[in-house]
Amino acid sequence: MTELTNLTIAQIRDGFRAGDFSARDVAEGFNANVAAAKLLNAFIVETPDHALAAADAADKDRAAGTLKPLSGVPIGMKDLFATKGVQTTAASHILEGFVPEYESSVSQKLWDAGAGMLGKLNMDQFAMGSSNETSYFGNVISPWRRGGGDNAPLTPGGSSGGSAAAIAAHLCPGATGTDTGGSIRQPASFAGIAGIKPTYGRCSRWGIVAFASSLDQAGPMARDVQDCAILLENMAGFDPKDSTSLNMPVPQWEAGLSADLKGKRIGIPKEYRVDGMPAEIDALWEQGIAWLKDAGAEIVSVSLPHTKYALPAYYIVAPAEASSNLARYDGVRYGLRDLPDGAGLQDMYAATRAAGFGAEVKRRIMIGTYVLSAGFYDAYYTQAQKVRTLIARDFDAAWESCDLLLTPTAPSAAFALGEKSDDPLAMYLNDVFTVPTSLAGLPAMSVPGGLDAGGLPLGLQIIGKAFDEQGVLNAGLAIEQRAGFAARAEKWW
């Protein structure tokens, strides 16, 4: 029998249903992999008992004939999702030891669908970062290594780096991620897996620790497109507890999967050819175009003229919202409290937040506070909102001549840990291809396209119209089938 931890979610689900193995066997297999992969530091908290309990329930349900959509499937949960009774930290010191008395809407949906939890996945602190180096609990190390004996530890990407690394290393078959400016897609690209950020509002934000409310969106990460479809179906849905939640039925994305792209027009935005991008990425992009043509699609050139303003606009809007969203971590009600002797309220705030937030979080709070302050608001925040509108219009205009867009996911393959951690701007450039979609609230996914010369995965990004996750998934499937990406990080941990 194939090792159970090598199976995809669809294979686990179907094999379990067919009686090929028990849910407990699956959970034990992944629990063992998690326990044996401490070196990767992918999990902040391991919850083997949660996974086993769900597995036992699934085994009972199978016997009783009351199977649920994800019965038998254990997953990883990004530590940004509040999980009842299980520490939820957003990888921060300020929330260290915080155990919610509530369950996020998305995680609740997954448990209701029969899934079990293997643990809480490491991430960039408060989802702020592109390399996982801002986690208070130490960075995740990518299971991937460059070829040729270069053992420099690499980043799994961020902020959902724990999710990406755990899936690539087969510590879990799938995981939740969140994407504010690329936090699902960039790590998926770095780790050679698939990940989709749905249309803003598809997944409830209730119970997800907020970074930038107008951009934050949960989505699945998994080894392939079908698994993403399966997970997304069980994460999405209207939630009256989130005012920005979309009140629309959840399509049956898995059933709707089709790699036949006849009649589809794929736009290639010329502004995404940036200076200094490795030739391999350009080549992969060309390859992706060829694959989509092969799948029956028509390729058209489009222009998204305001693309170059997206990154600066994003790094105004996101920190502005974050500076306000993170004000609640004040040491008064929960989480860390640093109360020096004789300190007053203001001293407590200062000490608590100085000790509780990492450098990147502080940087963004300060940027956000600055751009919202009197005298600067119009020059920064108002201007950024205008740019945001223009970017959304760019996409609207593009949709007049195409149905989907194809771009690289990130401007490089995974870089070494420490390589960019002293240069925030270089780090922010990682998001250059993912941020415009976030600003426009559109669905987008990354699928593995191939390996670079160093043997590291590279991803292709498909961007769709609002609510057209199906189109995105289908184009992703077409690429996946033609790329035949089967590379796997060699186990060293």
Next chain:
Amino acid sequence: MTETSYRIQGATGEWEVVIGLEVHAQVTSNAKLFSGAATAFGAEPNTQVSLVDAAMPGMLPVPNRECIRQAVRTGMAIEAQINKWSRFDRKNYFYADLPQGYQISQLYHPIVGEGALEIDADEKAGIPAPKTIGIERIHVEQDAGKLMHDQHPTMSYVDLNRSGVALMEIVSRPDMRSPAEAGAYLAKLRQILRYVGSCDGNMDQGSMRADVNVSVRKPGEEFGTRTETKNVNSVRFVMAVVESEARRQVDLIEDGGRVVQETRLYDPDKNVTRSMRSKEDAHDYRYFPDPDLLPLELDDAFLEECRASLPELPDAKRARYVNGLGVSAYNAAVLTADVETARWFEALLGEGVDGKQAANWVMSELFGALNRLGKDIAESPVSPEQAAGLLKLVADGTISGTIAKQVFEIMLETGGEAAAIVEEKGLKQTSDTGAIEAVIAEVLAKNPGQLEQYRGGKEALFGFFVGQTMKATQGKANPGVVNELLKKALAG
């Protein structure tokens, strides 16, 4: 002369005071503005707090339709522009009673725009004619929690029961020119809120409080620099704040000083305002649109429902009482002043009694009794239906006004119905001329001296004979019949 002549006498001449009020009114609603937690006054600390109110990680606000509805209805009651598109903004600042680290409010696009209300003329108070006070806007926002400093020697405690409760901030134009006008405006606003049912107006419980903006100027000159005195919680205190703050500013300017824009607090014990913080150390609130909330869009059906649900407002009601029912202007004003009184009186009218008779009775008999009992009209032991029963007996001549007073006393005590009491105690008025003539004959026989004087020309004694006759019939004789028969008998 239609403007107030209120002036502050300074060493350099007369000064005019300019007043604007920002009134915070707690919206009457079972749940908070963005959470389902309860809003009852006086509950044990931290028992009415949801995860949202405590700003737990990942919690999101969801607007409560009823709070929005109440704000819209209030706007309609002051004939304001209702904005079909409005938006919530975050006002960012740190304080221990503010769990989110920001208050959700509406700075840029309030739900209610320009409106106005009219204060009544009050000669005695120096308001010679009715005056329209402009209202700039009404927006809705969250209340903060409460710090308790008296629970522990070194620590302060936080009670989040009020955290997230919906407030309407009603911002007037700087249109008031005297303490009396400020007081009248606040009283009128409170009256309207209570009629509409959007705020209970209980200032002593903090469900309504005013920030008082005061500046002074020489008449005709530009506005002076204003100060804002926060959280003033009665009509009387608002008037006192205006008076003392205006006086302070005049003295300051005349002594060569300069008024600084600042926030002040009122100390009712000493009747002075004190500086709280100046503009220099004012917060930069970093307002920006709340990204957790979509813009608020009101559809026509919602607005129609709001409008249809508005009650008759005090000014309209008063006019109807005077013009339609013949109630005196004074009585109409008193009967409409308070919504509970108006409701009681409306119920009484609904029983089909004569308006004027009913108004007189409520003003004298009912108010007198309630006053004696120390009860509000809402706690009246006699219901409007019961009172109508009593008034009808008077109107159809079954009992006299005098007997009615007796019956009413019994009703207050026993809660019984007027007709049953009259029946049981045999208090029915009699118009039986034979019986009355017999009594009159007896009265005249008993009082020969008075009879002689009367017949000698002292006609004022007629009342004496009426009184004696009524007394002898225990008040049951029909006074009209008594008058007629007495006149005949006395004429001899």
